[in-house]
Amino acid sequence: NLHSTKTLANGVEMPRFGLGVYKMTERDETLNAIDKALKFGYRAIDTASLYGNETEVGEAIRHSGVKREDIFVTTKVWNNDQGYDETLRAFEVSLKKLNMDYLDLYLTHWAVPETFEETYRAIERLYDEKLIRVTGVSNHHEHHLQKLLAKANIAPMVNQVEVHPYLQQDALRAFCSERGIAVTAWSPLGRGGVLDHPTIMEIGREIGKTAAQVVLRWHLQNDTLVIPKSVTPSRIEENAQIFDFELTVAQMDKMATLNRNERFGQDPDHFK
Numbered sequence: 505n506l507h508s509t510k511t512l513a514n515g516v517e518m519p520r521f522g523l524g525v526y527k528m529t530e531r532d533e534t535l536n537a538i539d540k541a542l543k544f545g546y547r548a549i550d551t552a553s554l555y556g557n558e559t560e561v562g563e564a565i566r567h568s569g570v571k572r573e574d575i576f577v578t579t580k581v582w583n584n585d586q587g588y589d590e591t592l593r594a595f596e597v598s599l600k601k602l603n604m605d606y607l608d609l610y611l612t613h614w615a616v617p618e619t620f621e622e623t624y625r626a627i628e629r630l631y632d633e634k635l636i637r638v639t640g641v642s643n644h645h646e647h648h649l650q651k652l653l654a655k656a657n658i659a660p661m662v663n664q665v666e667v668h669p670y671l672q673q674d675a676l677r678a679f680c681s682e683r684g685i686a687v688t689a690w691s692p693l694g695r696g697g698v699l700d701h702p703t704i705m706e707i708g709r710e711i712g713k714t715a716a717q718v719v720l721r722w723h724l725q726n727d728t729l730v731i732p733k734s735v736t737p738s739r740i741e742e743n744a745q746i747f748d749f750e751l752t753v754a755q756m757d758k759m760a761t762l763n764r765n766e767r768f769g770q771d772p773d774h775f776k
């Protein structure tokens with residue numbers, strides 16, 4: 505069901521499904537989307553200092569009536585706040601905006617070459633101080649993770665990267681899986697850009713599900729966590745209704761053929 509979780513390397517249960525809130529910049533829109541999602545049963549919210557809506561995320565959670573400890577909250581340190589001391593300071597700012605006394609997961613947003621290692625060291629410290637329950641990174645390739653793993657006392661438990669049918673990330677997902685790093689897919693729907701693919705639409709027709717539901721279910725069956733974004737109430741419901749059916753092996757095989765190594769976002773090695 506919607507509260508289904510993946511057990512992370514340290515034993516913490518992370519919801520496999522949640523709401524992404526990128527580009528929710530309008531206050532009421534953000535409050536309403538999160539309120540709708542939590543009412544419908546979502547138990548994870550993915551934000552970032554970059555998104556400029558941490559204040560609204562905190563507010564919506566407090567007003568929802570759902571207990572703080574029942575919601576898995578993720579935020580991220582932005583690129584120009586990276587570095588050891590800088591990250592600790594940025595975390596304080598995010599925590600204040602969210603108006604919380606701990607976070608579930610704090611991520612390095614992108615692997616800025618000069619600073620991503622020091623940034624992760626600060627995330628380890630936040631974990632030691634019990635200010636976050638889980639450590640992680642975002643937009644890290646295997647070579648970035650290798651560097652962190654060589655030095656880390658606490659291996660990153662989550663890597664949040666772009667994954668969707670056109671960018672399936674088989675190698676990175678296998679690498680992470682072998683090392684006990686959970687993978688969260690950002691832009692799990694390819695920002696909506698994969699939903700008109702004939703194969704996806706055909707599978708949807710076969711089983712009476714929408715293209716978005718097919719894609720999100722495909723992620724879950726690949727053991728990838730998802731955080732689709734929508735502000736539309738009907739889609740917030742639709743995206744969550746993926747726990748009462750399964751894609752067959754044949755359907756999963758068809759989905760596997762759609763990979764094109766095509767990014768909608770930036771490559772972590774060439775981020776500007």
Ligand code: NAD
Nearest residue numbers: 524525526550642690691692693694695696716732733739
């Ligand atoms: P997404 O793949 O979740 O697509 C969202 C878009 O798809 C919506 O804006 C809407 O246009 C469309 N859509 C949503 N549900 C639909 C449905 N049922 N039917 C038809 N269309 C639908 O893209 P995203 O917002 O880029 O990614 C999701 C979340 O991932 C973000 O909100 C954010 O939290 C996170 N993210 C993280 C990073 C990072 O660098 N770590 C980058 C991008 C996004």
